Amino acid sequence: MKSIENLSLLIIEDNLGDFILIKNYLEEQIENIELHHAKNYADALTILNNKDILLDVVLLDLTLPDKRGESLIKDIVSNCPDLPVIILTGFTDIEFSIKSLTLKVTDYLLKDDITPTSLYKSIKYNIERKKSSRELEESEKRYSTLFQLSPQPMWIINLKTLHFLQVNAAAILQYKYTEEEFLQMKLTDIFLDNSVVDDEPILQKQIEENRNIYKGRHKHYTKSGEIIEVDIYSSPININNIECESNIAIDVTEKVRLEHKITKAIIKTQEDERYEIGTELHDNVCQILASSQLSLEMLKDSVSNENIQWLNKSKEFINLALEEIRSISHRLAPSFFDYTTIEETFNELLNTFNLENKYTIDVCIDFIKLKDQKNSDIQLNMYRILQEQLRNISKHANAKHIKLDIISEENNCIMKIIDDGIGFDYNTLKMGIGLANIRRRTELFSGKMQIISSPGNGCQLIVFLPISPM
Numbered sequence: 001m002k003s004i005e006n007l008s009l010l011i012i013e014d015n016l017g018d019f020i021l022i023k024n025y026l027e028e029q030i031e032n033i034e035l036h037h038a039k040n041y042a043d044a045l046t047i048l049n050n051k052d053i054l055l056d057v058v059l060l061d062l063t064l065p066d067k068r069g070e071s072l073i074k075d076i077v078s079n080c081p082d083l084p085v086i087i088l089t090g091f092t093d094i095e096f097s098i099k100s101l102t103l104k105v106t107d108y109l110l111k112d113d114i115t116p117t118s119l120y121k122s123i124k125y126n127i128e129r130k131k132s133s134r135e136l137e138e139s140e141k142r143y144s145t146l147f148q149l150s151p152q153p154m155w156i157i158n159l160k161t162l163h164f165l166q167v168n169a170a171a172i173l174q175y176k177y178t179e180e181e182f183l184q185m186k187l188t189d190i191f192l193d194n195s196v197v198d199d200e201p202i203l204q205k206q207i208e209e210n211r212n213i214y215k216g217r218h219k220h221y222t223k224s225g226e227i228i229e230v231d232i233y234s235s236p237i238n239i240n241n242i243e244c245e246s247n248i249a250i251d252v253t254e255k256v257r258l259e260h261k262i263t264k265a266i267i268k269t270q271e272d273e274r275y276e277i278g279t280e281l282h283d284n285v286c287q288i289l290a291s292s293q294l295s296l297e298m299l300k301d302s303v304s305n306e307n308i309q310w311l312n313k314s315k316e317f318i319n320l321a322l323e324e325i326r327s328i329s330h331r332l333a334p335s336f337f338d339y340t341t342i343e344e345t346f347n348e349l350l351n352t353f354n355l356e357n358k359y360t361i362d363v364c365i366d367f368i369k370l371k372d373q374k375n376s377d378i379q380l381n382m383y384r385i386l387q388e389q390l391r392n393i394s395k396h397a398n399a400k401h402i403k404l405d406i407i408s409e410e411n412n413c414i415m416k417i418i419d420d421g422i423g424f425d426y427n428t429l430k431m432g433i434g435l436a437n438i439r440r441r442t443e444l445f446s447g448k449m450q451i452i453s454s455p456g457n458g459c460q461l462i463v464f465l466p467i468s469p470m
Helices: 016-029 041-048 069-079 094-102 116-149 169-175 194-198 200-209 253-298 308-332 342-353 373-397 433-444
Strands: 003-012 030-038 057-061 085-089 107-110 154-158 164-167 214-221 227-239 242-251 360-365 401-409 412-419 448-453 459-466
Touching (some): 003 016, 003 041, 016 030, 016 116, 030 041, 041 069, 057 069, 057 116, 069 085, 069 094, 107 116, 154 169, 227 253, 253 433, 342 373, 373 459, 433 448
Parallel strands (some): 003 057, 085 107
């Protein structure tokens, strides 16, 4: 049965007998066919440049009166790049047939082996293959355009080795590396987080576990040593059977800086308000209660023996109120800036927390660097973090032993708060206000927070905060 499709073909063949044979083969298989015949390269060029002739396939003989061989192939292909070109030849040169396929010829057929069916199949196959190839090229071109012209830095990495495979112009501009330098680097070379850089398997595991679109915030180095914060959006992609990952990096350094500035202003306002309330309680309310105690003392001689117990009881209650208000005022307004040392303030917090001696508390504190007044904000921030975690332990941990370590290493202060409570599964933990506040305060000072816990094994809260050198 003949195919009823409409096809338009150009046969470039100087041998009339071969042309008639090919024409008969085609008419035997195809019902509606439009054939154009060129006896030489010049005629072929005229037909190919005629915009009124819409071709589907070009059948090309390799030996023409005015051009032949490789030169002929290159010129024909360059004049019809979107059309499948099928070579029809009487020469059985295997090496040349293979080479011709590298010149973007779609098929190579020997005239002696051609049948009507094989010729038709070759034409149909190469039309569809050219169509698919054209669609793929257009898709790749669109992707390449989007990739290269994106205003946001983009790159593609090999998931196994983490090497950069492609980078766009925006990434080169942002990170100050040339394309050649990028292609010699790995993703870990731009990471600020040493724990990630030092342990590539961890990063690979994180990447592989997030096989769909992943979003995360990271700190990166540029070539000039500048530290930037970026939001990374990544998704898996397969290139030539290699598992890769496409990444978009959005610079949020200024955004984070502004957020930190706003958050610091909010925290400062809160601290000022706490300090004002604490001072008011300490300086005014305590004075009023102390005056009340003195007034009661002056009434002592005029009170009958039967009512003296009530007088003493009133003085006792006022004394308890004084102690409670002093404790509250000290927690609201830590006094290590003006009146006491930071060690005394921390110890007072721990003693107040453990008034009933419910806990055994081990303390190891090194405040040498923290005593520098440049770090007063860090001091108060650590005090608030300790307050928050002690509150968490009191409410949830059911612990008996607490260990507090505060040490200085280079330009970092590390605070570890460890308890032997019931613990929890951190992976399933829904972060409450307490831990959220600790994380917020830690990130506010460009620090890191780590929680190590599991059911039945207590909890370790580790906070790393950079501090100014003395």
